Amino acid sequence: MKTVSHAAAAEIFIKDEPRTDWHDETLWFVRQKRDKAAHGLPEWELLRSWASQIKDNVLSNLDTYLIDFEKKAQANGIIVHWAADAEEHNKIMLNIIQKNKIQKIVKSKSMLTEECHLNEYLLKNGVEVVDTDLGERIVQFRNEPPSHIVLPAIHLKREDVSETFHKHLQTEKGNNDPQYLTEAARQHLRDKFIQSQLAITGVNFAIAETGGFVVCTNEGNADMGAHSAAIHIACMGFEKIIPKAAHLSVFLRLLARSATGQPVTTYSSHFHKPRPQQQLHIVIVDNGRTKQLARADFRNSLKCIRCAACFNTCPVYRKSGGHSYHTAVAGPIGAILNPNMDMKANADLPFASTLCGSCSNVCPVKIDIHQQLWKWRQVLAAEGYVATNKKIGMKVMAFVFSKPKLYQLAGKMGRWVMRTFPALIQNKFNPWYKQREMPTPPKQSFMEWYEKRR
Ligand code: SF4
Numbered sequence: 001m002k003t004v005s006h007a008a009a010a011e012i013f014i015k016d017e018p019r020t021d022w023h024d025e026t027l028w029f030v031r032q033k034r035d036k037a038a039h040g041l042p043e044w045e046l047l048r049s050w051a052s053q054i055k056d057n058v059l060s061n062l063d064t065y066l067i068d069f070e071k072k073a074q075a076n077g078i079i080v081h082w083a084a085d086a087e088e089h090n091k092i093m094l095n096i097i098q099k100n101k102i103q104k105i106v107k108s109k110s111m112l113t114e115e116c117h118l119n120e121y122l123l124k125n126g127v128e129v130v131d132t133d134l135g136e137r138i139v140q141f142r143n144e145p146p147s148h149i150v151l152p153a154i155h156l157k158r159e160d161v162s163e164t165f166h167k168h169l170q171t172e173k174g175n176n177d178p179q180y181l182t183e184a185a186r187q188h189l190r191d192k193f194i195q196s197q198l199a200i201t202g203v204n205f206a207i208a209e210t211g212g213f214v215v216c217t218n219e220g221n222a223d224m225g226a227h228s229a230a231i232h233i234a235c236m237g238f239e240k241i242i243p244k245a246a247h248l249s250v251f252l253r254l255l256a257r258s259a260t261g262q263p264v265t266t267y268s269s270h271f272h273k274p275r276p277q278q279q280l281h282i283v284i285v286d287n288g289r290t291k292q293l294a295r296a297d298f299r300n301s302l303k304c305i306r307c308a309a310c311f312n313t314c315p316v317y318r319k320s321g322g323h324s325y326h327t328a329v330a331g332p333i334g335a336i337l338n339p340n341m342d343m344k345a346n347a348d349l350p351f352a353s354t355l356c357g358s359c360s361n362v363c364p365v366k367i368d369i370h371q372q373l374w375k376w377r378q379v380l381a382a383e384g385y386v387a388t389n390k391k392i393g394m395k396v397m398a399f400v401f402s403k404p405k406l407y408q409l410a411g412k413m414g415r416w417v418m419r420t421f422p423a424l425i426q427n428k429f430n431p432w433y434k435q436r437e438m439p440t441p442p443k444q445s446f447m448e449w450y451e452k453r454r
Pocket residue numbers: 258303304305306307308309310311333359362363364365366367369
């Protein structure tokens with residue numbers, strides 16, 4: 001199936017202007033909450049530097065830390081699996097499910113399983129998974145992917161949720177009361193937890209020193225699943241490793257504040273070994289991460305702790321919605337990670353940015369996000385993944401910009417055309433004009449103005 005480009009998908013999203021404004025304002029509200037929480041901590045910048053340095057150390061010593069983690073986890077009774085790619089990850093999961101004759105599965109939020117398209121794979125093999133994060137359950141009912149890594153249903157209004165629950169949970173038609181809707185979801189999910197035989201969770205941090213791991217949720221759904229099922233499988237991208245338990249204090253303080261402006265995530269649950277009679281598995285996944293690690297300009301993107309602060313601040317994300325990115329991880333960090341997985345399919349994403357740098361400013365682990373977006377554009381152009389008209393346009397502009405006299409002449413002609421034949425510019429064939437009003441051309445250029453006053 002051909003993927004719709006970011007620009008084309010965004011065009012569909014922004015047609016609904018009130019929804020676009022509401023989406024923009026809601027995420028900006030989350031960004032402001034993050035600011036307040038961050039400014040409340042005098043040591044905020046110090047924490048960011050420490051987090052960045054710890055992750056630098058991790059990326060340079062991944063081989064050691066991962067093996068340490070495996071040894072410790074195995075000694076604790078955890079069964080460790082390694083997956084080179086999404087396909088192997090999904091096969092491992094299916095194998096555990098089939099071997100144990102499992103039919104009832106619950107899953108808490110895990111962007112890795114979204115990245116690997118686990119739900120679709122299991123469904124094709126006759127196994128249904130119930131997502132238990134409220135936002136994820138809503139989008140699952142609607143057969144949509146999450147649009148945000150922390151707030152999966154942020155593109156939906158309460159009327160949409162009411163409609164969805166009326167259809168799937170038989171709630172009262174038109175009842176948009178959030179408490180009523182949440183209670184309906186609670187009762188529905190409670191049943192699923194009680195019946196579940198196997199729980200899948202993500203991993204926020206895996207600790208090399210102890211072989212344990214931490215899962216953060218605000219709803220407690222990962223704990224409900226892991227504590228009621230006889231089998232718990234935790235899935236992690238290999239960059240989730242941190243060296244010591246002491247480092248958790250740095251990351252947990254940064255994560256919650258950057259994600260939602262909370263001082264701490266409601267549940268930060270530590271798992272170290274299986275309960276008696278329980279199986280605890282952990283699947284460690286590469287899926288392109290080694291390749292990204294080898295790209296000197298982009299390896300820092302593996303420091304990401306998936307807080308989504310860069311989403312909430314990005315003017316392009318806020319105005320275009322998460323689905324326009326057509327990948328599991330959207331937003332600025334998704335635009336860096338996804339071209340590594342498939343350059344051709346995701347060549348549009350690094351261009352979905354104003355390069356304003358706001359993403360880099362808020363990133364708790366100091367990833368130079370906007371610099372990497374800019375570097376990806378260069379890589380994509382060199383690899384031939386930029387549209388021919390854009391390539392020609394850029395060449396012409398580079399030539400004109402390098403010749404001052406020609407540049408001045410082009411400016412003069414442009415201003416004359418805009419004044420005399422505005423229809424040549426202001427028409428539907430000019431993509432720049434589609435969403436903008438063209439400025440009134442000035443009578444003279446800055447150069448002319450400057451020359452007169454010199
Ligand atoms: S890149 Fe930084 S700001 Fe964006 S999700 Fe990752 S950690 Fe958060």
